[in-house]
Amino acid sequence: MAMLEVKNLGISFGGLRAVDGFEMQIEKGQLYGLIGPNGAGKTTVFNMLTGVYKPDDGSIVLDGKDITGKKTIDINKAGIARTFQNIRLFKDQSVLDNVKVGLHNHHTYSTLTGILRLPKYFKVEAEMNKKAMELLKVFDLEDEADYLASNLPYGKQRKLEIARALATEPKLLLLDEPAAGMNPNETKELMDTIRFVRDEFDMTILLIEHDMKLVSGICEKLTVLNFGQVLASGNTSDVLNNPQVIKAYLGE
Amino acid sequence: MAMLEIKDLEVYYGVIQAIKGISFDVNEGEVIALIGANGAGKTTTLQTITGMLSAKKGSILFEGTDITKVPGHKIVSMGMAHVPEGRRVFAELSVYENLKLGAYTRKDKQEIAESLERVYKSFPRLKERKNQLAGTLSGGEQQMLAMGRALMSKPRIILMDEPSMGLSPIFVEEIFNIIKEISASGTTVLLVEQNAKKALSIADRAYVLETGKIVLSGDAKELMNNESIKKAYLGE
Amino acid sequence: MRFITYLINGISLGSIYAIIALGYTMVYGIAKMLNFAHGDVIMIGCYVVFMTMSGMNMNPLLSVILAVVVCTVLGVIIEKVAYKPLRKASPLAVLITAIGVSYLLQNIALLIFGADTKSFSSVVPLQNIKIGGITITGVTVVAVLACIVIMIGLMIFIKKTKAGQAMLAVSEDKDAAQLMGVNVNGTISLTFAIGSGLAAIAGVLLCSAYPTLTPYTGSMPGIKAFTAAVFGGIGSIPGAFIGGILLGIIEILGKAYISSQLSDAIVFAVLIIVLLVKPTGILGKPIHEKV
Amino acid sequence: MSKMNLKTMKKTTKSNLITYAMVIVIFAVVQILVATGSMSSLMQGLLVPLCTYSIVAIGLNLCVGYLGELSLGHAGFMCVGAFSSAFFTRCMENSSMNPTLRFIIALLIGTAVAAFFGFLIGIPVLRLRGDYLAIVTLAFGEIIKNVINVLYVGKDENGLHFAINDSKSLNMSGTGEMIIDGAKGITGTPRQSTFLIGVILILVALFVVFNLVNSRSGRAIMAIRDNRIAAESVGINITKFKLMAFTISAAIAGAGGVLYAHNLSSLIAQPANFGYNMSIMILVFVVLGGMGNFRGSIIAAVVLTMLPEVLRGLRDYRMLIYAVVLIAMMLFNWAPAAITWRQTHSLKNLFAKKTKEVQ
Amino acid sequence: GCGSKEAKNEDAFYIGGIGPVTGDAAIYGTAVQNGAQIAVDEINEAGGINGHQIEYNFQDDQGDPEKAANAYNTLKDWGMQVLMGTVTTGPCVSVADLTAADNMFQITPSASSTDVIKNDNVFQVCFTDPAQGTKSAQYIGENNLAKKVAIIYNSSDIYSSGIEAKFVEEAANQNFEVVAEEAFTADSKTDFSTQLQKAKDAEADLVFLPIYYTEASIILTQADSMGYAPTFFGCDGMDGILGVKNFDTSLAEGLMLLTPFAADSKDEKTTNFVSKYEEKYKDTPNQFAADAYDAIYAIKAALEEANATPDMSASDICDLLKDAITKVNIDGATGSGMTWSATGEVNKDPKAVVIQNGEYVGM
Numbered sequence A: 001m002a003m004l005e006v007k008n009l010g011i012s013f014g015g016l017r018a019v020d021g022f023e024m025q026i027e028k029g030q031l032y033g034l035i036g037p038n039g040a041g042k043t044t045v046f047n048m049l050t051g052v053y054k055p056d057d058g059s060i061v062l063d064g065k066d067i068t069g070k071k072t073i074d075i076n077k078a079g080i081a082r083t084f085q086n087i088r089l090f091k092d093q094s095v096l097d098n099v100k101v102g103l104h105n106h107h108t109y110s111t112l113t114g115i116l117r118l119p120k121y122f123k124v125e126a127e128m129n130k131k132a133m134e135l136l137k138v139f140d141l142e143d144e145a146d147y148l149a150s151n152l153p154y155g156k157q158r159k160l161e162i163a164r165a166l167a168t169e170p171k172l173l174l175l176d177e178p179a180a181g182m183n184p185n186e187t188k189e190l191m192d193t194i195r196f197v198r199d200e201f202d203m204t205i206l207l208i209e210h211d212m213k214l215v216s217g218i219c220e221k222l223t224v225l226n227f228g229q230v231l232a233s234g235n236t237s238d239v240l241n242n243p244q245v246i247k248a249y250l251g252e
Numbered sequence B: 001m002a003m004l005e006i007k008d009l010e011v012y013y014g015v016i017q018a019i020k021g022i023s024f025d026v027n028e029g030e031v032i033a034l035i036g037a038n039g040a041g042k043t044t045t046l047q048t049i050t051g052m053l054s055a056k057k058g059s060i061l062f063e064g065t066d067i068t069k070v071p072g073h074k075i076v077s078m079g080m081a082h083v084p085e086g087r088r089v090f091a092e093l094s095v096y097e098n099l100k101l102g103a104y105t106r107k108d109k110q111e112i113a114e115s116l117e118r119v120y121k122s123f124p125r126l127k128e129r130k131n132q133l134a135g136t137l138s139g140g141e142q143q144m145l146a147m148g149r150a151l152m153s154k155p156r157i158i159l160m161d162e163p164s165m166g167l168s169p170i171f172v173e174e175i176f177n178i179i180k181e182i183s184a185s186g187t188t189v190l191l192v193e194q195n196a197k198k199a200l201s202i203a204d205r206a207y208v209l210e211t212g213k214i215v216l217s218g219d220a221k222e223l224m225n226n227e228s229i230k231k232a233y234l235g236e
Numbered sequence C: 001m002r003f004i005t006y007l008i009n010g011i012s013l014g015s016i017y018a019i020i021a022l023g024y025t026m027v028y029g030i031a032k033m034l035n036f037a038h039g040d041v042i043m044i045g046c047y048v049v050f051m052t053m054s055g056m057n058m059n060p061l062l063s064v065i066l067a068v069v070v071c072t073v074l075g076v077i078i079e080k081v082a083y084k085p086l087r088k089a090s091p092l093a094v095l096i097t098a099i100g101v102s103y104l105l106q107n108i109a110l111l112i113f114g115a116d117t118k119s120f121s122s123v124v125p126l127q128n129i130k131i132g133g134i135t136i137t138g139v140t141v142v143a144v145l146a147c148i149v150i151m152i153g154l155m156i157f158i159k160k161t162k163a164g165q166a167m168l169a170v171s172e173d174k175d176a177a178q179l180m181g182v183n184v185n186g187t188i189s190l191t192f193a194i195g196s197g198l199a200a201i202a203g204v205l206l207c208s209a210y211p212t213l214t215p216y217t218g219s220m221p222g223i224k225a226f227t228a229a230v231f232g233g234i235g236s237i238p239g240a241f242i243g244g245i246l247l248g249i250i251e252i253l254g255k256a257y258i259s260s261q262l263s264d265a266i267v268f269a270v271l272i273i274v275l276l277v278k279p280t281g282i283l284g285k286p287i288h289e290k291v
Numbered sequence D: 001m002s003k004m005n006l007k008t009m010k011k012t013t014k015s016n017l018i019t020y021a022m023v024i025v026i027f028a029v030v031q032i033l034v035a036t037g038s039m040s041s042l043m044q045g046l047l048v049p050l051c052t053y054s055i056v057a058i059g060l061n062l063c064v065g066y067l068g069e070l071s072l073g074h075a076g077f078m079c080v081g082a083f084s085s086a087f088f089t090r091c092m093e094n095s096s097m098n099p100t101l102r103f104i105i106a107l108l109i110g111t112a113v114a115a116f117f118g119f120l121i122g123i124p125v126l127r128l129r130g131d132y133l134a135i136v137t138l139a140f141g142e143i144i145k146n147v148i149n150v151l152y153v154g155k156d157e158n159g160l161h162f163a164i165n166d167s168k169s170l171n172m173s174g175t176g177e178m179i180i181d182g183a184k185g186i187t188g189t190p191r192q193s194t195f196l197i198g199v200i201l202i203l204v205a206l207f208v209v210f211n212l213v214n215s216r217s218g219r220a221i222m223a224i225r226d227n228r229i230a231a232e233s234v235g236i237n238i239t240k241f242k243l244m245a246f247t248i249s250a251a252i253a254g255a256g257g258v259l260y261a262h263n264l265s266s267l268i269a270q271p272a273n274f275g276y277n278m279s280i281m282i283l284v285f286v287v288l289g290g291m292g293n294f295r296g297s298i299i300a301a302v303v304l305t306m307l308p309e310v311l312r313g314l315r316d317y318r319m320l321i322y323a324v325v326l327i328a329m330m331l332f333n334w335a336p337a338a339i340t341w342r343q344t345h346s347l348k349n350l351f352a353k354k355t356k357e358v359q
Numbered sequence E: 001g002c003g004s005k006e007a008k009n010e011d012a013f014y015i016g017g018i019g020p021v022t023g024d025a026a027i028y029g030t031a032v033q034n035g036a037q038i039a040v041d042e043i044n045e046a047g048g049i050n051g052h053q054i055e056y057n058f059q060d061d062q063g064d065p066e067k068a069a070n071a072y073n074t075l076k077d078w079g080m081q082v083l084m085g086t087v088t089t090g091p092c093v094s095v096a097d098l099t100a101a102d103n104m105f106q107i108t109p110s111a112s113s114t115d116v117i118k119n120d121n122v123f124q125v126c127f128t129d130p131a132q133g134t135k136s137a138q139y140i141g142e143n144n145l146a147k148k149v150a151i152i153y154n155s156s157d158i159y160s161s162g163i164e165a166k167f168v169e170e171a172a173n174q175n176f177e178v179v180a181e182e183a184f185t186a187d188s189k190t191d192f193s194t195q196l197q198k199a200k201d202a203e204a205d206l207v208f209l210p211i212y213y214t215e216a217s218i219i220l221t222q223a224d225s226m227g228y229a230p231t232f233f234g235c236d237g238m239d240g241i242l243g244v245k246n247f248d249t250s251l252a253e254g255l256m257l258l259t260p261f262a263a264d265s266k267d268e269k270t271t272n273f274v275s276k277y278e279e280k281y282k283d284t285p286n287q288f289a290a291d292a293y294d295a296i297y298a299i300k301a302a303l304e305e306a307n308a309t310p311d312m313s314a315s316d317i318c319d320l321l322k323d324a325i326t327k328v329n330i331d332g333a334t335g336s337g338m339t340w341s342a343t344g345e346v347n348k349d350p351k352a353v354v355i356q357n358g359e360y361v362g363m
C-alpha cells in the first residue's frame, strides 16, 4: 500500500476553489515533486496535509491511517513533518535548540524531572544533544550549533528547517520550495542533501519547487497542479515533456 | 553624469559591518545587475540607497543630488522605486489598495488609472484578485504584487531585490521580459538576483559583491563568460 | 421607564468611554502601541479648560479649542521625545515608556495644580431635555453626538483620504510604507496629534458630565476606555464606539440590577466572557496568517 | 557530544550560577551590614519588599520573556496568594501549630491558590493573542480586587462564615472574630517574612525558572513564543505548555504575595498595591531588566523599588524625577540608537546583556 | 529638613509625619502635611515646647501600607521621636504595628478605624468610624430628619465602609428605615447616576454620604441635574466641600454634616488656624488639616505634661506620653476640651452643621 493516499481533496476560500479533486499516491521511499504555476494551490495542499487547513472534502490516508482533518500536532505525531515556504524558525533559540524542539516527542521526560534535574534529565538531554548534533552534521550545520537561528544566512536557515522537521522522525517529509533564494551552487548542494536524507533516513519526501534543475534532478515522480486541479501526474521525464505542462508551467 | 552614483559606501548593523566601502554607478537607461552569494550585502546596499538603512560613511548621489541623508520617503518621490526583499506587501489590505499605495506620491488620477491598467496587463492574476487581501495570496502572487506596486509610482529608476524568487519557470521568463520592457520604456533598473544567468543575460553591466566588497565588475556579457563567475554563480 | 433612565445613563457614560477609546484605538491601530499616557493627556486637557474658563473667564468654545491645541501639541511632543527613539524596539518597551510618561504628566499636574479637587463647570450650555419622566442632560446629548461624528469622521478620514491610507500602510509595515513614499514619522505624528486632540475633547466632556478634576482624573477612564477598545476589537474604529457604549451600559445596568458593590467585577467579567466567545473583540478582524 | 555543544551548556549554566551567586553575595553583604549596625532602618525595612518584587518579577518574566504573552494581572495573582495565605495564618493563629510550620503551609497554600487561578485564567490564554490576553489578565486582577473588597469572612466556634457585601449577614456569635473584613482586608497577620526567607524564595524561584527554561518543556514554551505554527508542526501541544508556563508564572507571583502578606500587619486590596498599576510596575521591572533575563528582573526590581525611597530627599519632586529617570532608563536600554552607541562604546551594562543577544 | 544628612539639632523634638502627598489620596495627605506645619510654625515661633524647638519632617506614603512602612523607617533614620500619622487607615495599621514594636508614640490625625488604636501607643484625633456611624444614625433618628434613608458609600474604602456598617447597625434602633445601600469603588467613582436613581426610586428623603467630599461634590451635582433633592447628610470626610475650587456651593445648600470642624466657625482657635492656612497655602483648610493641627498641639501638650526633653529616646518619650496624653485637655480647631482615653480614642463633641448661604451653620 502507498505511504500517502490522497483522494478527491478540495478546499475553498470564500468563492475561490483553491484546490479541487486533488489526487496523489506516494510510495514509501519515493522522492516526489509537486509543481505548478503560482497560486495553483500547492502550498494549500501542504496545509491540508499537515492540518493547518481542514479540507472541505476528500480524504488523506497516511500509512493506512486516515488523518483527514486532524490537528497539526496529531498529524505530526502520525508522521508528517514539513518546512514552510516562508521560513519559520524559532528565531530566538539556538540552532541546536531548534533541532531539540523537533526531538520533543521522541525523547521525553516530565517537566518536574526537568525542574528537579533528576538523573533522567541528564540522560535524555545527552541523548537529545547527540541526536541533534548528528542531524546538524548531515546538514553541515554543526559548527553553528550555538548560533541564534536568526543569525544564520538564508540558505542555512532553510537547511535547519529541514533538520528540525527530520528530528520529529516523520514517515513523510514535506518541503515547500526548499531552494528558493539559493544560488545555483547552493541548490546543487541542497539536492545532494535531500538525496542523502532520503537514503540515509529511509525517508519519503514530497517537495514543492519552481527550480526545474532541482525537480528534474532529484524527483522520481511529479504531480502538476493548475488552478487547483491536477494537470498531469507520473514519471518526472514524462510529465516534464507533457505539452500541457510545458504550456501552463514550463514555457517555451 | 551617472544617474545613481555610490561612493565608498559603508553600512553597519550595530557593530557588524555589512558593506565595506563600495562604489559603483548606474547610468540612465541601463540595466545593472548586482550579484553575489547569500549574505554578500546586496539587500543591504539596496536598502541603504532607498533610505531604509543609513550609511555610516560614503555618499549616494541621485541625479547629482546627495541623498545619503535624505529621508526615505523623499527619495521615493524623487523617482526611485524599490521592490523589497521578502515582498513586504500590506497583508491586511486588498491587492487594489496595495497598488493604490504604490502611487502614493502621485497626484494625477488619470495617470494613476493608466498605470493601474498597465500593471493589470502585465500581471493579469492581480486583476483577477484585486479585492483579495494581499496576505492570502500565494507566494508568487505576492511577488507579482510587490513588483506591480513599485511600478505604480512610475519611477525613473527601479531597484529590484530578487524579483524572480518563488516564481514558476514560465513566469520567471515573463518577469524578465517585463524588466526588459520597463527598461525599454526608459526606466533605469538596478537588479539583484540569485538567478545570475538570467540577470546577466538582460543586464548591460554587472557588479559582483562578496562579503560587503565589490570584487568584479564589467560588461554583463563578458562576465557571463568569466570562468570564476561561471563557477561561483552560474552553477556550471 | 426606570430601565430607560438607566440605559440613558449608560449611554451617556459609554459615549465618553467611546470617545476616549477612539483615541486609544487610533493610536494603537496605527502606531501599534498601547499609549497608557492617553488618559493623562485627557487630564491635561481638562486643566487647560479649567484654568482658562474659571481662571480667566474665557469663552467655553475658545477654551475647548485651546485645550485641543495644547493636547495636540503635547501628544506630538511626547511622541517625538519618548516614543520615536523606540520605533524599532520591542512594543513592550514603548508601553513601559508610555507608563513613564503617564507618571510624568500626573506628577507635573500635581506640582502645578496641586492635589486638591477642582470642580469643573460644564462647558455645555444646553439645558436638560425632559421627555415624560426621563431627563437627558445636555452633556449626554453632546457626548453622544460628538462620539458619532468623530467615529464617522475618522472612518471617512482613514478610508478616503491619502493620509488615512498612509496610516493604514504605516500600521502594517513601516519600512514598506516608506518605500511607497509615505512619511512614516509624519504619519505617526499626525496619528498622535489626532488621538491627543480627541483626548482633549473627551476630557472636556468627561469633566462636564462628572465634574471633578484631579491629577489622577484621567487614569481610570483611560483604562476603562482601553478595555472598551479591546472589547470592541482593538484597532477597529466602529469597534471602539460600540465597545465604549456597551461598557457604559453594562457598568450602569450591572450597578442597577445586580450589585453596586461588584460593578467593576461585573464589567470585567462580561469582558472576559465576550473575549472567550469572540477572541478578537466584537468587531475585531481575525488575524490572517497565511502559512 | 561536540565541543560546541558543551560550550553552549556551559554558557547558560555559568550565567545561571552568576545569578545565584549574586543573590547569595548580596544576602551575605546585607547580613554583615545589619550585624555591624551600618544599615539604615529604611534599608532594613525595604529588604523584604525587594525580595517580594524580585520574586513576582521573576514569575512575570517567565510569562512575558519566555511564553511571550503580556500579562497585566500579576498583581492579581500576588493578591490571591497574599490573601489566601494570610487567611490561613489568621485562622490558625490561635491553634497550637508551630509558627514556622504554619508559615510553610501558608506559603504552599498561597502558591497553590495563585497557581489555581493562573490555571483558570490560562484557559482564555489559549484562545487569545497579544493585547487581548493583556486585557483579560488586567480584568482578572481588577475582579479579584473588587471581590476581596466586599468579601467578609468571620470565624467563631461554629466554624467559618462567609458573606458578600456586609459583615452583618455573617451571623456570627458574639465571640466571633473577623478574618477578612471587606475593605479593611486582613489585619494583624503576624509579620513572619524575613530577608532570609525572601532570599531563599528568590533562589527557589530562580531554580525553578532556570531549570524549566533549560529543559524540554522550556524549549517547547519558547518555541511557541517564537513561532506558534512551526511549533505545532513539530508536534508541540500548544495548550499544555502555554497553560503550564502561565500557571508556574502565577504560582511564583503567588509566593511573592505570601511574602508580602506576612510582612505587613495590614493587608488590603487597593489600586496602589494590587491594582493594574502594580501589575504594570512589575512589567516595568521585567522589561527594563530585559525580557527573558531573570537576573535583570531582580536588578530592575531592586533598583526601581529603591529609587523612590532614595529620592525621598527631593520631597515634592521625587515622583516627578522618578518618572523622568524611568523614561530615561527605558530610552537608554532599548532605543536602537542607544544600543548601538553602547555597543560601539563597549559599555558593559548589566541591563543590556540580553537585549544585545536578541538583536 | 530632609533626611539624615543634616546635622542633628540636639535641642529639638523630632516629630515625623506620614501621609499620601502623591497618588489618589494626595489631597488628604497634603492637607495634613500643611495643617501640621502651621502648628509647628506657631509653636516654634512661640518658643517651642518647654523651650525646645520642633523639627518636623513629613514623608509620603502614597496611601499604601508598604510605602508607609518605608516612610516610617525613613523617619526613624532621621531621628524621629514622635509620629504624627498616618493619614489613611490601611497604612496606619501597618505603621502602628511597627511603632508598637519600636515603642514609638503615635498619634494619627485622621485614620479612623478601631484597628489603628489596638496598641496602647497609638492615639487618634478624629472620631472612630463606629462612633461616627452610630452617632450619625442617632442624630438623624433623634432629630426626625428622615423616614427613609439611602446610603451611598465607597465599598473599597475602609473609612467609608466602616461607618456604613455601623450606621446600618444603629439604624435598626432608630425610627427611620434604610431603603437603599449603594456602593461605589475607587475604580468607578465618577458616575453616581445609578446610585442616585436607586435612592430616588426608593423614595429616600435623606441620603447619607459617609464619604469624602471629592466624590460628594459629583453626587450633589448629579442629583441636582436629575432633579433629586433629598437632604444630604455627611460625616467628617464631607468637610472641605465648600473649599472645592469652582464648586457651585449653592448645590450644597442644606447639606448636613456631623463634624468636629467647620472652617467657618467663629471661635478663635478656628479663625486663627483658618486665616493662617489660607494665607500660607492659598486654600481653605479642611477637616484633615485641622486634625493634624490639633494633633501637633496634642503632642505638645503631652510632652509638656510629661516634662519630656529632646535628649530622651523615642521609647522613653513614648512611655511618658502614653500616660501624659490621657491627662491633657486641649482646645483645638476640631473641638474644645479634647481629652484622650487610654484606649487611644479622643473625646470631643461632634458638631452637627448645616450649610446655609454657602456657610457652615451650627445646628
Ligand SMILES: Nc1ncnc2c1ncn2[C@@H]1O[C@H](COP(=O)(O)OP(=O)(O)OP(=O)(O)O)[C@@H](O)[C@H]1O
Residues within 6 Å of the ligand: A013, A016, A018, A036, A037, A038, A039, A040, A041, A042, A043, A044, A045, A085, B132, B136, B137, B138, B139, B140, B141, B166, C290
Ligand atoms: N487563506 C486564504 N484565503 C484566501 N485565498 C487563499 C488563502 N490561501 C490561499 N489562497 C489562494 O489560493 C490559491 C492557492 O494558493 P497557494 O499558496 O496554495 O499557491 P501555491 O501553489 O503555493 O503558489 P506559489 O507557487 O506562488 O507559492 C492562491 O490563489 C491564493 O491566493
Ligand SMILES: Nc1ncnc2c1ncn2[C@@H]1O[C@H](COP(=O)(O)OP(=O)(O)OP(=O)(O)O)[C@@H](O)[C@H]1O
Residues within 6 Å of the ligand: A151, A153, A154, B013, B016, B018, B036, B037, B038, B039, B040, B041, B042, B043, B044, B045, B085, D359
Ligand atoms: N538586521 C540585521 N542585523 C544584523 N546583521 C544583518 C542584518 N541583516 C543583514 N545582516 C548581515 O549583513 C550581511 C549582508 O546581508 P544582506 O541581506 O544584505 O545580504 P544579501 O546579499 O542580500 O543576501 P541574500 O542573498 O541572502 O539576500 C549578512 O552577513 C547578514 O548576516
Ligand SMILES: [Mg+2]
Residues within 6 Å of the ligand: A042, A043, A044, A085, B138, B139, B140
Ligand atoms: Mg506556495
Ligand SMILES: [Mg+2]
Residues within 6 Å of the ligand: B042, B043, B044, B085, B161
Ligand atoms: Mg538579500
